[in-house]
Amino acid sequence: QAGMITRPVRERSIETIAAMVENGIRKSGFEEVGLLSLSSADHTEIGEIAKGLADRYEGSNVSLSLPSTRVDAFNITLANEFSRNGRRSGLTFAPEGGSERMRKVINKMVSEEDLIRTVAAAYSHGWRQVKLYFMVGLPTETDEDVLQVADLAKKVIAKGREVTGQNDIRCTVSIGGFVPKPHTPFQWAAQLDHETTDRRLKKLRDVVREDKRYGRAIGFRYHDGKPGIVEGLLSRGDRRVGAIIEQVWRDGGRFDGWSEHFSYDRWMTAASLALAGTGIDVDWYTTRERDYDEVLPWDHLDSGLDKDWLWGDWEDALAVADGSSDVEIEDCRWTPCYDCGVCPEMNTEIQIGPTGHTLLPLAVV
Numbered sequence: 001q002a003g004m005i006t007r008p009v010r011e012r013s014i015e016t017i018a019a020m021v022e023n024g025i026r027k028s029g030f031e032e033v034g035l036l037s038l039s040s041a042d043h044t045e046i047g048e049i050a051k052g053l054a055d056r057y058e059g060s061n062v063s064l065s066l067p068s069t070r071v072d073a074f075n076i077t078l079a080n081e082f083s084r085n086g087r088r089s090g091l092t093f094a095p096e097g098g099s100e101r102m103r104k105v106i107n108k109m110v111s112e113e114d115l116i117r118t119v120a121a122a123y124s125h126g127w128r129q130v131k132l133y134f135m136v137g138l139p140t141e142t143d144e145d146v147l148q149v150a151d152l153a154k155k156v157i158a159k160g161r162e163v164t165g166q167n168d169i170r171c172t173v174s175i176g177g178f179v180p181k182p183h184t185p186f187q188w189a190a191q192l193d194h195e196t197t198d199r200r201l202k203k204l205r206d207v208v209r210e211d212k213r214y215g216r217a218i219g220f221r222y223h224d225g226k227p228g229i230v231e232g233l234l235s236r237g238d239r240r241v242g243a244i245i246e247q248v249w250r251d252g253g254r255f256d257g258w259s260e261h262f263s264y265d266r267w268m269t270a271a272s273l274a275l276a277g278t279g280i281d282v283d284w285y286t287t288r289e290r291d292y293d294e295v296l297p298w299d300h301l302d303s304g305l306d307k308d309w310l311w312g313d314w315e316d317a318l319a320v321a322d323g324s325s326d327v328e329i330e331d332c333r334w335t336p337c338y339d340c341g342v343c344p345e346m347n348t349e350i351q352i353g354p355t356g357h358t359l360l361p362l363a364v365v
């Protein structure tokens with residue numbers, strides 16, 4: 001969603017980023033800096049930024065990090081720069097889809113070879129722990145797609161052992177449940193029900209644990225599917241969901257984002273009370289696929305995206321899923337504009353470098 005509604009790409013200059021970092025450190029008293037934009041590693045001058053910041057703060061208590069990076073060996077160089085001052089904890093990559101088919105559906109063009117090559121570079125540069133982030137419940141997903149996460153993780157460990165000649169290699173697989181969001185091509189998609197989500201995750205966990213050779217080297221992090229259904233309800237709800245939220249609050253719901261306070265039953269009871277007589281239920285908001293003709297509750301909010309373009313992208317995703325098409329949508333930064341509608345609608349344009357600027361060392365006061 002963030003990749004849709006914040007279009008087009010507009011990069012901050014290297015000087016602005018450095019000033020924000022310096023200001024943040026001075027005025028907050030914190031010493032950890034994470035470059036948390038959507039895709040920091042895609043910044044045209046990220047190499048300079050990494051080197052410039054690492055130089056500036058070398059020898060100080062400030063630690064720098066690039067939380068999650070694309071699957072790309074260049075990012076290992078970046079991670080090495082960022083970790084100059086601190087620990088080499090873990091490197092996170094986000095292939096997101098377990099199988100090649102799933103990654104094509106979400107237009108995430110990462111091949112298994114890319115991933116293996118990248119982790120090989122990471123392990124051989126001294127990183128001992130690699131984290132991989134995936135989603136479960138993507139449109140058209142099957143059990144088989146999810147089980148391929150285990151295969152990937154095993155191959156990652158095997159490669160790590162091969163390139164380092166050591167056994168203490170770890171790979172943590174972290175899995176989030178997919179929740180379709182408004183203003184995206186998946187706004188029409190059915191969300192996966194929580195029972196199936198849990199069953200798939202359990203199957204995957206069992207397959208990983210049962211593996212004698214690699215199982216112990218693979219960590220597994222996931223949440224059960226129920227909170228995802230509430231997130232889905234809130235994400236694609238209409239004004240009637242307001243009454244559900246109020247009812248949950250009246251029933252004592254507080255801090256539901258904390259798992260120890262979350263009560264799925266409280267949400268479902270509140271929903272059946274608040275939706276009584278409307279003829280719809282939580283499934284109608286979450287696990288139901290929508291048609292082209294349906295008026296969506298957020299249609300009056302304009303993010304600049306052309307609705308027909310989104311629909312076309314959704315149809316393309318489905319065509320890729322069943323193998324009848326092979327379209328890939330490149331990033332419009334590097335290819336001609338494909339008319340998603342944002343730039344003319346919002347009167348903006350892509351703004352990227354390189355500017356050729358570099359950072360000078362900070363004057364010591």
Ligand code: SF4
Pocket residue numbers: 007008009332333337338339340341342343344350
């Ligand atoms: S209108 Fe064209 S250039 Fe602008 S964000 Fe959309 S595809 Fe990219």
